[in-house]
Amino acid sequence: xxxxxxxxxxxxxxxxxxxxxxxxxxxxxxxxxxxxxxxxxxxxxxxxxxxxxxxxxxxxxxxxxxxxxxxxxxxxxxxxxxxxxxxxxxxxxxxxxxxxxxxxxxxxxxxxxxxxxxxxxxxxxxxxxxxxxxxxxxxxxxxxxxxxxxxxxxxxxxxxxxxxxxxxxxxxxxxxxxxxxxxxxxxxxxxxxxxxxxxxxxxxxxxxxxxxxxxxxxxxxxxx
Ligand SMILES: [Zn+2]
Numbered sequence: 266x267x268x269x270x271x272x273x274x275x276x277x278x279x280x281x282x283x284x285x286x287x288x289x290x291x292x293x294x295x296x297x298x299x300x301x302x303x304x305x306x307x308x309x310x311x312x313x314x315x316x317x318x319x320x321x322x323x324x325x326x327x328x329x330x331x332x333x334x335x336x337x338x339x340x341x342x343x344x345x346x347x348x349x350x351x352x353x354x355x356x357x358x359x360x361x362x363x364x365x366x367x368x369x370x371x372x373x374x375x376x377x378x379x380x381x382x383x384x385x386x387x388x389x390x391x392x393x394x395x396x397x398x399x400x401x402x403x404x405x406x407x408x409x410x411x412x413x414x415x416x417x418x419x420x421x422x423x424x425x426x427x428x429x430x431x432x433x434x435x436x437x438x439x440x441x442x443x444x445x446x447x448x449x450x451x452x453x454x455x456x457x458x459x460x461x462x463x464x465x466x467x468x469x470x471x472x473x474x475x476x477x478x479x480x481x482x483x484x485x486x487x488x489x
Contacts, residue, residue, distance in 0.1 A: 267354035268403055272324030272346070274353045278403075279321060282363075283313065287320040290353075290402040293361040299406060300383040306475040307379070309435040309442065309462065310371045315395065319364035322351040341392075350389070350398050361402040366395045370463065433465055433472035436479045445482065447473075453487035 269275075279288040282297055289297070297314075304310045318326050327346040334343035343349070350362040363385075368376040373394065380387045384406050385397040432447040434454070444462040445454045457465070466472060473481065 267357060267359045269353050269359075271348060271352035271354040272322065272327055274321065274323070282320055284316065286318050287314050289320045289361050289363070289399075292405045293399040293402040296384045296399055296406050297363065299408075300379060300385065303383055304371065304379050305442075308371055308375060308466065309433075309444065309472070309476065310375075311442065312365050312379075313367065315364040315366040320351070321353060321361060322349055324352070327352060350396075353402065355398070358400055359402050360398050360400055362396055362398045364393075364395050365397060368395050370459075372467070430471055431465075433462060433470050434481060435462075435473075435476050436482055437476055438479070442476060445485075447485050448489050449485070451487055451489055452485050453489040454482055454485040455489055 269278075274290075278290055280291055280294050281287065282289045282294045301312050304312050314320055318330065322330060324346060327344065327349050330343045330349070330351075331340070331346055334340055344351075349355070350360045352360075354360060355362075365376075371379075376394075377387050380397050384401065385399055387397050388394065389398055390396055430449075432449065434445045434447050435442050436445070437443075442459075444457050444459055446457050446465070447454050
């Protein structure tokens with residue numbers, strides 16, 4: 266039995282979670298925040314909800330979304346109005362969904378791991394890997410909003426080998442994140458693209474965990 270009927274949540278239950286048209290419940294927003302922070306810390310990847318009405322959809326939005334999908338020639342992309350898992354209720358259960366179209370940037374295995382350990386169900390519709398569902402949208406996640414408390418294991422370290430290796434480092438800047446390759450022996454850094462970062466990361470290069478202050482970069486002032 267769901268708390269509300271599909272697409273009929275009162276505004277008092279909803280908070281903004283992305284752009285102004287992207288809203289969800291407080292508990293789901295908390296889970297989403299944990300997911301984003303976990304992804305940033307663990308993989309240097311920042312998930313975002315697909316631009317557009319891809320969080321909670323009230324009934325009228327579901328009508329529009331269905332019309333849009335059919336107009337694209339793929340009615341199956343959107344549920345019949347009143348039956349979407351974006352509507353706060355799905356098959357009799359409370360449910361809040363998000364679409365995360367750029368999940369390929371991090372790959373399926375990592376996306377699935379990140380989503381599941383932060384309370385989201387993935388793969389509900391096999392044709393929509395980007396669609397994640399929170400089936401407890403009115404229950405605050407354990408540990409609240411502090412992603413440090415998600416219980417994820419610390420990144421492995423291999424002390425003693427690191428001076429022979431290049432390291433990956435991520436620092437913030439006003440436009441987002443900057444990614445670097447560090448050569449500890451030369452005390453040198455080189456900025457790299459996010460794509461190259463992902464290639465090196467997937468190849469198993471050691472990385473400095475999380476997003477670190479720019480002062481870290483100052484310790485490697487040379488370039489190479
Ligand atoms: Zn969806």
